[in-house]
Amino acid sequence: MSLTDDATSLLIIIVDTNPVWWGLSQGKGDGQLTLSQCLDNVLVCANSHLMMNHKNKLAVIASHTNASHFLYPRPDLDQRTTEGTETANGQTVPGDGRHELFSIVNESIRKQIKELVLSGLCGELFSDSLLAGSMAMALCYIHRLEKECVAGEEMSARILIVKGSEDNPAQYMNFMNVVFTAQKQNVVIDACILDNDSGLLQQACDITGGIYLKIPQMTGLLQYLLWVFLPDKSTRDKLTLPPKAQVDYRAACFCHRTLIDVGYVCSVCLSIFCHFSPICSTCQTTFRFLGPPKSLKKKGKRSAVS
Incomplete structure (x- = not known):
């Protein structure tokens, strides 16, 4: 406009x-x-x-x-x-x-x-x-x-x-x-x-x-x-200005302030870390890890009553 x-x-x-x-x-x-x-x-x-x-x-x-x-x-x-x-x-x-x-x-x-x-x-x-x-x-x-x-x-x-x-x-x-x-x-x-x-x-x-x-x-x-x-x-738009800088959209980890390609994100405060930690250093959230679900035993077919 x-x-x-x-x-x-x-x-x-x-x-x-x-x-x-x-x-x-x-x-x-x-x-x-x-x-x-x-x-x-x-x-x-x-x-x-x-x-x-x-x-x-x-x-x-x-x-x-x-x-x-x-x-x-x-x-x-x-x-x-x-x-x-x-x-x-x-x-x-x-x-x-x-x-x-x-x-x-x-x-x-x-x-x-x-x-x-x-x-x-x-x-x-x-x-x-x-x-x-x-x-x-x-x-x-x-x-x-x-x-x-x-x-x-x-x-x-x-x-x-x-x-x-x-x-x-x-x-x-x-x-x-x-x-x-x-x-x-x-x-x-x-x-x-x-x-x-x-x-x-x-x-x-x-x-x-x-x-x-x-x-x-x-x-x-x-x-x-x-x-x-x-x-x-x-x-x-009518002026000759310096060219735009190359933007790096990689996120910086909160622990070492370095740019990372793949990291871990806290599900509560969305803090980014380069290494896994069971406790978030930003919001102090403790993550609970559940084991694999127990396999359900298959019920056998009941024999027909004569």
Whole structure:
């Protein structure tokens, strides 16, 4: 279905803010971006999306090591957008809702990222991010905006994931449920990969009709965001974009995180294992194995009574 020029386009950007991966990436030498520099590039892409149409909408979600947080929009900033911008001396200057919106978006996201990183240093850190939870939050936000649309108004939604940390096979079931829900809601999922290839995101992009791209150089992140991921799905057909990556639909086992051709599946939680185990390590289900059925003895024919 082709959208008109007055249709609303919603872009939800999920940024991987895992401090473990960002800290390790700085030790790989030159050509690596910091979290602050990556955020600047993402904000340029976000502002460009808002400038393309006055009806375009934006949301930014941080996929952290132990939680997912909305960076924008924030309920406490919606009132500032409509009433005006507060200056340093406490006075409120009326705004036209255009250029002021860009500054409010940038200030809100930078402030929330700083608080998120500082608060996360006190807790336990993991090498992966809660990507499935962030995608579920994005779909819930899309569903809410679709219900708020007036009759006859069109809205297209897509999710852009900027990710660098590794996958977590424990999120496989939740991740695939989110992907098939997005396919049912006609939501496109795009993936901009900074470092580690993601087999899960390759399947998500292929299922929903999105673009999966592992950028060759992190210093060119902004160019790839504006060239590949800024155009919507209807515009991409007219552009010369990078070829689609070969998708590997093999499942990864939950025990060793390796791709397998044949494995064992738990009948309760559908976890996948490469070796047989009588107890599922995911849901702790114990499997009972029954022996072969006993053969029934054939009854002999009774002799006829004379």
